[in-house]
Amino acid sequence: MTKSVISHQFGPFSVVSMGLPGDHEGKTATRVFFVRGSEKIALIDSGLYGGLGALKQAFSDLDIERRDLDYLLLTHEHMDHVGNNGWLKAETGATIMGHRNRADRVADNMLNAKTIVHAFPEGEHFDLNAEYLDWMGPTEGPIDTFIAEGDVIDLGGGIELEVVEMMGHSMAEVGYFERSTRTLVIADPLLPTFNPVLYLYEDPHVMRGTFDKIERFLKERDVQTVLLAHDDAKSAAETQELVKDCRMRVNKVEESMVHHLKENPGISFAILRDKCCDDQDKVHEWRALVSIDASLKDMASKGLVEKRGDGWHYTG
Numbered sequence: 567m568t569k570s571v572i573s574h575q576f577g578p579f580s581v582v583s584m585g586l587p588g589d590h591e592g593k594t595a596t597r598v599f600f601v602r603g604s605e606k607i608a609l610i611d612s613g614l615y616g617g618l619g620a621l622k623q624a625f626s627d628l629d630i631e632r633r634d635l636d637y638l639l640l641t642h643e644h645m646d647h648v649g650n651n652g653w654l655k656a657e658t659g660a661t662i663m664g665h666r667n668r669a670d671r672v673a674d675n676m677l678n679a680k681t682i683v684h685a686f687p688e689g690e691h692f693d694l695n696a697e698y699l700d701w702m703g704p705t706e707g708p709i710d711t712f713i714a715e716g717d718v719i720d721l722g723g724g725i726e727l728e729v730v731e732m733m734g735h736s737m738a739e740v741g742y743f744e745r746s747t748r749t750l751v752i753a754d755p756l757l758p759t760f761n762p763v764l765y766l767y768e769d770p771h772v773m774r775g776t777f778d779k780i781e782r783f784l785k786e787r788d789v790q791t792v793l794l795a796h797d798d799a800k801s802a803a804e805t806q807e808l809v810k811d812c813r814m815r816v817n818k819v820e821e822s823m824v825h826h827l828k829e830n831p832g833i834s835f836a837i838l839r840d841k842c843c844d845d846q847d848k849v850h851e852w853r854a855l856v857s858i859d860a861s862l863k864d865m866a867s868k869g870l871v872e873k874r875g876d877g878w879h880y881t882g
C-alpha cells in the first residue's frame with residue numbers, strides 16, 4: 567500500500583503535493599488542487615512534470631475517473647504549474663481555462679521556458695533544456711477558454727469558483743475563491759518565507775498593488791482558508807502575516823539594489839543581481855534576474871537609475 571498523495575482535504579478541495587517543501591536548488595514543492603462539485607470536477611493547475619506520478623496516483627486515491635475531470639483551471643503560465651497540461655488534455659479531455667495574457671506561452675513549452683530569460687536583454691545564457699524537460703514534459707495543453715476577473719465557474723451543489731486577478735508575479739495570474747466555503751486559492755503572488763529564490767516579480771508596482779488587493783479581499787470576503795501552491799494552508803490571519811512578509815521581501819530587494827548601486831557606481835547587472843541574492847541568503851538562480859530587471863526598469867522610469875555602457879548608476 568503506497569502512501570496517499572492527498573496531503574489535505576478542505577471541504578470540496580483535495581490538495582495534491584508534488585515534491586518536498588524547502589527543496590534546494592531553487593525548487594519548492596508545488597501543490598495542485600482538485601475541487602469537486604455535485605456536477606463537475608475541476609483541477610487547479612497541473613503541476614510540474616516531475617510530479618506526474620503523484621498526479622496519476624491522486625486520481626486513484628480520490629477515486630476519480632480521468633475522463634470525469636471537466637476543467638483544468640490555470641493560475642499562471644509558469645513551468646511548475648502547467649507541466650502536465652499536455653498529459654491531462656490527452657487523458658481527460660478537460661477544458662483548459664486560463665488568463666489570455668500568456669496563452670502563447672502555455673501553448674508552446676519551449677517558448678515558455680525561454681521567454682523568461684530571453685525576454686531580458688541582460689540575461690546571461692542559461693541552459694534551460696534539462697530543467698525545462700524536468701518541469702514541463704514533452705507535450706503542452708493550450709488554453710481553450712479565457713477567464714478574467716469576476717468570472718464564476720459553477721461546479722454544482724453550491725460549489726462556485728470566482729476568478730480573482732492577481733498580477734505582478736506573472737502578468738497573467740489569477741486566484742480562485744470558492745464562495746460557499748470562503749476558501750481562496752493563491753499560487754505565486756504569495757511566496758513562502760523559506761523560498762530559496764529571490765522574490766519573483768515582473769513589475770514591483772503591480773506586485774504591491776496585488777498585496778493590497780489580497781489584504782482587502784481577505785477582509786471584505788471574510789476568507790476562512792487560503793490554499794497556497796508552495797506553502798501549507800493558512801487562516802486569514804496567517805495569510806495577513808505572510809502578505810506583510812512578502813511586501814517586506816520585495817522592499818528588501820529594492821533596498822539592496824539602491825545600496826549596491828550607490829556603493830558600486832557602474833555595477834553590472836549580473837553582479838547587482840548576485841549581491842541582492844546574497845543579502846537575502848538566496849541562491850544565485852536565473853529567475854532572480856526577472857525581479858532585478860523589473861525594478862531597474864521601474865527605477866529608470868522614475869529617473870532614479872541610469873545605464874551607461876554596461877554599468878548601472880544611481881542618479882536619484
Ligand SMILES: [Zn+2]
Nearest residue numbers: 642644735754
Ligand atoms: Zn510562478
